[in-house]
Amino acid sequence: xxxxxxxxxxxxVIGAALFVLPLIGLLGVTPWTDLGSLLTDDVVVDALRLSxxxxxxxxxxxxxxxxxxxxTLSRVEFRGRSLLRAVVTLPLVLPPVVGGAALLFALGRRGxxxxxxxxxxGFVLPFSTWGVILANTFVAMPFLVITVEGxxxxxxxxxxxxxxxxxxSPLTVFRRVTLPMIAPSLxxxxxxxxxxxxxxxxxxxxxxxxxxxxxxxxxxxxxxSLDANRDAAIAISLLxxxxxxVVLVALRGRWWERTSP
Amino acid sequence: xxxxxxxxxxxxxxxxxxxxxGFSINADLEVEAGSTAALLGPNGAGKSSVLGAIAxxxxxxxxxxxxxxxAERSLEDTTARRWTPPEDRNIGVVFQEHxxxxxxxxxxxxxxxxxxxxxxxxxxxxxxxSWIELLGVSELSDRQPHELSGGQAQKIAIARxxxxxxxxxxxxxxxxALDVAARSEVRRVLREQLDSFRGPRLLITHDPSDxxxxxxxxxxxxxxxxxxxxxxxxxxxSPATPYxxxxxxxxxxxxxxxxGSVLLADHDHTFTITDTSMTGSVLLTVHPTAVSLHxxxxxxxxxxxxxxxxxxxxxxxxxxxxxxxxPVPMAVDVTPAAVTSLGLRPSGPVWAAVxxxxxxxxxx
Numbered sequence: 001x002x003x004x005x006x007x008x009x010x011x012x013v014i015g016a017a018l019f020v021l022p023l024i025g026l027l028g029v030t031p032w033t034d035l036g037s038l039l040t041d042d043v044v045v046d047a048l049r050l051s052x053x054x055x056x057x058x059x060x061x062x063x064x065x066x067x068x069x070x071x072t073l074s075r076v077e078f079r080g081r082s083l084l085r086a087v088v089t090l091p092l093v094l095p096p097v098v099g100g101a102a103l104l105f106a107l108g109r110r111g112x113x114x115x116x117x118x119x120x121x122g123f124v125l126p127f128s129t130w131g132v133i134l135a136n137t138f139v140a141m142p143f144l145v146i147t148v149e150g151x152x153x154x155x156x157x158x159x160x161x162x163x164x165x166x167x168x169s170p171l172t173v174f175r176r177v178t179l180p181m182i183a184p185s186l187x188x189x190x191x192x193x194x195x196x197x198x199x200x201x202x203x204x205x206x207x208x209x210x211x212x213x214x215x216x217x218x219x220x221x222x223x224x225s226l227d228a229n230r231d232a233a234i235a236i237s238l239l240x241x242x243x244x245x246v247v248l249v250a251l252r253g254r255w256w257e258r259t260s261p
Numbered sequence: 262x263x264x265x266x267x268x269x270x271x272x273x274x275x276x277x278x279x280x281x282x283g284f285s286i287n288a289d290l291e292v293e294a295g296s297t298a299a300l301l302g303p304n305g306a307g308k309s310s311v312l313g314a315i316a317x318x319x320x321x322x323x324x325x326x327x328x329x330x331x332a333e334r335s336l337e338d339t340t341a342r343r344w345t346p347p348e349d350r351n352i353g354v355v356f357q358e359h360x361x362x363x364x365x366x367x368x369x370x371x372x373x374x375x376x377x378x379x380x381x382x383x384x385x386x387x388x389x390x391s392w393i394e395l396l397g398v399s400e401l402s403d404r405q406p407h408e409l410s411g412g413q414a415q416k417i418a419i420a421r422x423x424x425x426x427x428x429x430x431x432x433x434x435x436x437x438a439l440d441v442a443a444r445s446e447v448r449r450v451l452r453e454q455l456d457s458f459r460g461p462r463l464l465i466t467h468d469p470s471d472x473x474x475x476x477x478x479x480x481x482x483x484x485x486x487x488x489x490x491x492x493x494x495x496x497x498x499s500p501a502t503p504y505x506x507x508x509x510x511x512x513x514x515x516x517x518x519x520x521g522s523v524l525l526a527d528h529d530h531t532f533t534i535t536d537t538s539m540t541g542s543v544l545l546t547v548h549p550t551a552v553s554l555h556x557x558x559x560x561x562x563x564x565x566x567x568x569x570x571x572x573x574x575x576x577x578x579x580x581x582x583x584x585x586x587x588p589v590p591m592a593v594d595v596t597p598a599a600v601t602s603l604g605l606r607p608s609g610p611v612w613a614a615v616x617x618x619x620x621x622x623x624x625x
Contacts, residue, residue, distance in 0.1 A: 159360050164318075165354040165422075167351070167425055168373070176373070181364070
């Protein structure tokens with residue numbers, strides 16, 4: 001093989017360094033001896049538990065709501081479809097803090113939807129674990145919708161026609177033919193949504209606050225600890241890196257494998 | 262619209278008028294229950310649109326006029342704004358590509374129809390298993406579709422369509438994607454299944470030999486219009502258009518091969534072919550331009566030579582179609598000059614010759 005152009009290699013090395021150096025930096029300052037006690041601290045254990053629960057719940061919510069949304073965007077023709085598609089993908093570019101604020105205005109105790117909801121049922125979303133899940137779903141679902149809609153739009157429609165000719169209702173076709181056909185993309189979408197939810201900070205802190213055990217997820221715990229207890233912040237950061245890497249590596253082989261052209 | 266057509270109560274009738282992207286289709290089809298009709302035409306003639314309209318797959322352009330009646334049930338009638346979704350038409354479809362569901366076993370593919378129409382899983386699987394057995398492929402039940410050969414997959418697709426107990430069967434080029442060996446095997450299975458299927462069956466094909474072997478009636482479609490309908494024999498005897506003449510002129514003979522000789526099934530004649538290894542049922546194709554005509558017995562080796570009489574002399578554009586009588590009815594295309602020089606006229610004697618290499622044989 002010929003030598004690759006030097007300029008590309010130099011830029012590639014700088015690019016890779018951008019990812020590798022912070023990791024090395026993190027490992028360099030890690031208080032290895034106290035790591036055990038730091039990670040078994042109540043704050044850390046609560047945050048880890050909450051992060052796992054809320055990120056998984058948000059990924060599931062994103063799937064349950066996002067797949068029908070993607071299907072509608074892909075298969076149903078209606079006025080304003082392009083607009084709806086733009087709105088659905090908005091959280092991808094919107095600063096999460098703005099998203100959290102918007103959620104607060106709509107669903108907060110004084111919000112347009114939140115106030116009647118609270119008056120009628122006493123259920124208040126902000127500053128609860130449900131609020132964390134909602135904020136996470138808000139930022140994570142676009143990843144799933146985009147992935148699944150792409151798969152639906154490029155999927156072969158003829159097996160669906162074959163299924164209909166065999167007497168299957170549209171819902172049966174969706175459940176037994178369409179969904180299995182796009183399963184790889186759906187799984188990839190769920191993983192992306194989960195990863196995004198795990199790292200979510202801005203919308204969560206704005207909409208759900210920072211209450212240990214209820215709304216304080218790992219990223220929030222890191223941010224709070226940076227001032228008060230640097231070693232704890234480093235330990236939690238390391239924990240997040242490990243959790244993310246373990247999950248991505250475990251899934252990569254099965255779900256992310258690129259099909260060779 | 263609303264043309265009354267004499268179709269037996271269980272038959273299928275379809276009237277289709279539609280224009281899509283500048284291409285218009287105007288076709289009326291009737292298929293009796295218990296009979297197979299072929300819709301024969303070149304690529305782009307509108308065959309798939311006709312199938313799509315009958316099955317309910319087609320998104321109809323504005324201004325379309327469609328009526329589809331099956332077993333006395335009006336499935337679609339644009340004048341009455343009636344439209345039945347595909348899942349309620351009870352029309353089985355076998356596609357060119359098998360379109361089996363890749364994530365299900367063969368058994369579950371075949372059980373899909375019964376399950377979709379309300380059977381419990383166990384009952385649906387039982388029905389599926391008996392269809393798979395009927396087609397002689399029980400050993401494939403637990404396989405995934407990607408583990409099947411093209412011919413096996415198409416057989417399963419046929420079983421899947423039949424297991425849904427449809428009122429009519431549509432076959433969209435079911436043999437076109439298969440290699441030669443698989444094609445004759447699937448054609449055999451298809452012929453058996455079509456024979457025992459009670460409803461109307463419509464075979465869509467561009468291959469005259471499929472129409473010849475599988476259908477009782479053939480509709481020829483060209484450019485969105487039905488240009489001729491009739492039995493294979495009728496179509497061969499009086500082709501209505503140059504396309505039909507070229508198609509129908511392709512002489513097809515069923516026969517039994519052994520040691521390079523083929524004894525014809527319907528005629529008292531034997532042809533010599535080049536493939537000496539072929540045995541059993543075969544289908545012979547002789548192109549009308551491959552036959553030479555002579556005033557006297559021609560000399561030369563390795564040739565099929567026989568004495569016959571001219572039945573018909575028909576000018577078809579810049580060629581003349583000669584129809585030969587017994588022992589082997591055959592269409593031959595010659596130049597007008599040859600007609601004059603050979604003195605060809607109805608009832609006149611003539612010698613016909615075909616090289617063995619010009620006779621193509623496929624297992625049937």
